[in-house]
Amino acid sequence: MIRLLLADDQALVRGALAALLDLETDLEVVAQVGRGDEVVEAARASDAEVCLLDIEMPGLTGIDAAEALRRELPGVRSLIVTTFGRPGYVRRAIEAGASGFVVKDTPARQLADAVRRVHSGLRVIDPDLAAESLIDGPSPLTGRERELLTYALDGSPVASIAARVHLSEGTVRNHLSAAIGKTGATTRSEAARIAHERGWL
Amino acid sequence: MIRLLLADDQALVRGALAALLDLETDLEVVAQVGRGDEVVEAARASDAEVCLLDIEMPGLTGIDAAEALRRELPGVRSLIVTTFGRPGYVRRAIEAGASGFVVKDTPARQLADAVRRVHSGLRVIDPDLAAESLIDGPSPLTGRERELLTYALDGSPVASIAARVHLSEGTVRNHLSAAIGKTGATTRSEAARIAHERGWL
DNA sequence: ACCTCCCCGTGACACCTGTCATCGCGCCGC
DNA sequence: GCGGCGCGATGACAGGTGTCACGGGGAGGT
Numbered sequence: 001m002i003r004l005l006l007a008d009d010q011a012l013v014r015g016a017l018a019a020l021l022d023l024e025t026d027l028e029v030v031a032q033v034g035r036g037d038e039v040v041e042a043a044r045a046s047d048a049e050v051c052l053l054d055i056e057m058p059g060l061t062g063i064d065a066a067e068a069l070r071r072e073l074p075g076v077r078s079l080i081v082t083t084f085g086r087p088g089y090v091r092r093a094i095e096a097g098a099s100g101f102v103v104k105d106t107p108a109r110q111l112a113d114a115v116r117r118v119h120s121g122l123r124v125i126d127p128d129l130a131a132e133s134l135i136d137g138p139s140p141l142t143g144r145e146r147e148l149l150t151y152a153l154d155g156s157p158v159a160s161i162a163a164r165v166h167l168s169e170g171t172v173r174n175h176l177s178a179a180i181g182k183t184g185a186t187t188r189s190e191a192a193r194i195a196h197e198r199g200w201l
Numbered sequence: 202m203i204r205l206l207l208a209d210d211q212a213l214v215r216g217a218l219a220a221l222l223d224l225e226t227d228l229e230v231v232a233q234v235g236r237g238d239e240v241v242e243a244a245r246a247s248d249a250e251v252c253l254l255d256i257e258m259p260g261l262t263g264i265d266a267a268e269a270l271r272r273e274l275p276g277v278r279s280l281i282v283t284t285f286g287r288p289g290y291v292r293r294a295i296e297a298g299a300s301g302f303v304v305k306d307t308p309a310r311q312l313a314d315a316v317r318r319v320h321s322g323l324r325v326i327d328p329d330l331a332a333e334s335l336i337d338g339p340s341p342l343t344g345r346e347r348e349l350l351t352y353a354l355d356g357s358p359v360a361s362i363a364a365r366v367h368l369s370e371g372t373v374r375n376h377l378s379a380a381i382g383k384t385g386a387t388t389r390s391e392a393a394r395i396a397h398e399r400g401w402l
Numbered sequence: 403a404c405c406t407c408c409c410c411g412t413g414a415c416a417c418c419t420g421t422c423a424t425c426g427c428g429c430c431g432c
Numbered sequence: 433g434c435g436g437c438g439c440g441a442t443g444a445c446a447g448g449t450g451t452c453a454c455g456g457g458g459a460g461g462t
Contacts, residue, residue, distance in 0.1 A: 010284065015309020016217035023220055083211065108216020142408060155356075155390030158449070171410050177450055189356030189390040343438060359419070372440050378420055
């Protein structure tokens, strides 16, 4: 009997996944949480063996939760199950110690298998995503560029970004100009969108 | 026995919802599709009574699918089940003839109840969303403004938008300026983001 | 020590953008 | 018929934006 923890902020999806996995005779959902910062505690309390983690969650990212799990409960394995197959996510998930990475596009019947493989110590990574994350490599953005791009995501003017980070307007424009060059964009908001799609933020 | 059709582009979620709903003794999932433009055909072939429709799907929006269902198979009721509780979505869903609107945040056990109510002819609408969609009213955007905002969503410069719709650069700027005023934004990409969040696109 | 890279800043320049006033056209509704 | 409104367009202007050249400082590697 493999003991599972589910973490997804959408209650309906969480409950549905639980129903799906409980149909398998060798799997048992022993905990469900809706926030990333409740994962470690719930995993400890429920004595889970494998944690299915969504990435976009309040409190803590699924990737950060995987890292916390590796640190606090090294015996527990994590499997990232997410909507977005952003190449950068795969890389960061693996670096965070996750044992698997599947997108929510995969057929339902393959999920249980993925769980079993992860439980037995194997790595499960969506092959298309693995290839994609290899070809465009790691993020070329520096720390500042990444930060400023996240602030540019909503289309704020440079002046308000500069105020938020306590920097000169010129400096902000310089960093963003560099980011625009690295993403192949022509506008800061286009650059922000591209970086976001690739999981660089 | 209530006959259900599930439409969601994420295979895992679709399968999981099927598992969840099949646990109910009075419900039966008789069809599953991953595209909006396959809904009507599948509903007819499977003789479904209630259709659970996600909004964001390839081919056809869940809202448009609901409209097509009302036109082609008036006896079939639709229940929108979506990730995003954008106020404008609720309004458009109701106008398209949908009988219900729930977000994927709702507890799993309430979904089956929502299905039963819709099947019995009642309307099921998330109360918070209903209130929200009343207070900020219908979209104030004109057709052109809406179209240009969708092109502005990715942060394209005005010049490329103008080229795509075969309009003068000045005209595009005028329309976008109007949209910026109506959304309370200060930048076209901020306006695009706001309009998108409210379901005006 | 030297080089490289990231960070922060300034100044200047060309270009893009948002706003406004003003025009003409066509389509409704009253 | 006349006003209102959406649509397309032009011109002009202030201010925002992207780019480049050039500084200086600090951390890390050889």
